Amino acid sequence: MSEIITAIDDDSFTINNSNIYYDKCNIRVTANISGVTETKQLPCLFGYSFAERKDLSIISDMELICEKGPLRALGMSSFFLGQVIGAASLPAVSDRYGRRPVHLISHFCILVLGICSSFSPNYPVFLVMRFFIGIVHSHRKLFGFITNQFRVWGMVILAGLAYSLRDQSWRWVQLGVTSVCLPVLAEVVFLDETLRWLILHGRMDDIRKHLEKVARVNRVDKTHVLEVFSNIQEHHRSLLPMTLSFEVEPKTPASLSQDAPTPTLNVTHSLADLLKVKRLAINTIAMWYMWLSCSMILFGIYLTSDTLAASIYVNFFMVAIISCPSGIIFYFMIDRYGRKSTLMALCLLATGGLTVVTAIRILSANEGNAAIASTVFSCFGAMGIHEFMSTLFFYTPEIFPTTMRNVGLGSSAAIGRIGCILTPFIILMGDNIIWAPGVLLTVMSVITLVVIQVLPETKARELPQTLEDLKDWYRMTS
Incomplete structure (x- = not known):
C-alpha cells in the first residue's frame, strides 16, 4: 500500500483517503480531491499473478500480456518470414549442391535450433531461433489426397502431443515438437541423393x-x-x-x-515476366490473392481454435481431423467436375462456415449453445479451406506455361506465407473486438469467390509449354 502511494508521487493522493483497485494490466488509484474524483494508473509494481503455473505457456513465462500483448504475434510471424526467405533461397542452393545435403542440413538445423529455442533465456532470443527455423524449414508441395492425409495426421498427432504435455512447461512441448527431426540422424546414413539431380548434373x-x-x-x-x-x-x-x-x-x-555433358538451352523467366502479358498478369494476380486469402483463413481458424466450445486441445484436434473427409471430396471432385468447380464448392463451404461463426459472435456471447454452434461451423469452414489449399497446389502449376511454372508456383506460395505473417496480428484484433477477425476473413473469402471466376478451366486440356503457347491458348479460349 505505502509503495503504491509513494509511486504516485502526488501529495494530494497521500493526504486524501485513496482507494486502490488491482485491474488486469495496471493498478488504479482513486481519491476524492476537493469534491472531484481523481484517478491515476500505475503499472503492476510487483509483477503479474497468473491463474496457472507461470512456465506452462511462453505467454505467461515471458509475460507477453497487456502492453506486451502484440509481441505474441511476432513469434509466429518471424517463423513464416523465415520461410519466405528460405523458399526464395534454398531451392537455388539445392539445385546447385544437391537435394540430399540441403535436406540433411535443413533438418539438422531444425533439430538444433528447436532445442536451442526450448532454452531461450528471453523472448528476443526465441524470436531469432524461430526466424532461422523458418528459413531451414522444409516444405513439400502437398499434391493430391495421400500427402494431404499425412499433413492432417501430423496435426492430429500434434494435438495429442500438446495434450499429453499440458501440465509441463512450454519448453518441454517445444522439445517434443522438435523431436520429430531426430530421424535426420538415420537419414545421414540411409538417404541418397535424388537420381534426377545426379542425371541433370x-x-x-x-x-x-x-x-x-x-x-x-x-x-x-x-x-x-x-x-x-x-x-x-x-x-x-x-x-x-x-x-x-x-x-x-x-x-x-x-x-x-x-x-x-553437353548442356542444352534452358529458357527461364523472372517474376516480372508473369505481369508482361495482360491475360497472364490477370491470372497471376488472381492466383496471388487466392493464396493470400486461403493462407490467412486457414491459419486464422487454427489460431482462433481456443475460442471454441471445448478445450483448446479438443478444438485443435477437431479442426485438424475434419480434413479427412474433405480430402475424399477433393480426390473425387478434382477430375470429375474440374478445377474451378471444385474451388468454388470448397470456397462456398469455407465462406458459409466463416459467415455463420462471425454472425454468432456479433449477435450473441460466445457461450453455451452459441459456442457449440460456433465450433460446428468452424469445422465446416476448416473442412472447406483445407481442401481449397490442396486444390490450389494442384491447380496453380496448370495456370502457367512450363517455362514459367516454377516462378509462378514459387511466387504464389511466397504470397501465401506473407498471409501467414499477417494473420497473427489480425487475430490480435479479437482481444478487443471478438468478431473483427471473422469479419475480415469472411470478406476475403467472399472476394475469393469472385476472383475464381476470372481463371480458366484446365481440366482435360493440353497445358501450354511456352509463353507463345499460352498466348495461343488464351486466344482459343476467349
Missing part, C-alpha cells in the same frame, strides 16, 4: 553407385540394372536437359573428359 559415378545400391537392396543383378538404365537413357535422351554418356563399366579419367 552428369554425376555418372554417383549414378552408378546409386543404382548398384538399389540393385543390392532389392537383390537384383546390378549389371542388368545398369543395362536397363543405359537403354532408358538412350531412348529418352531428347527428354533430358543434357546429353549423358553412360556405360555399364566405369570409364577411365581420360575417356570421361572426352564425354563431358
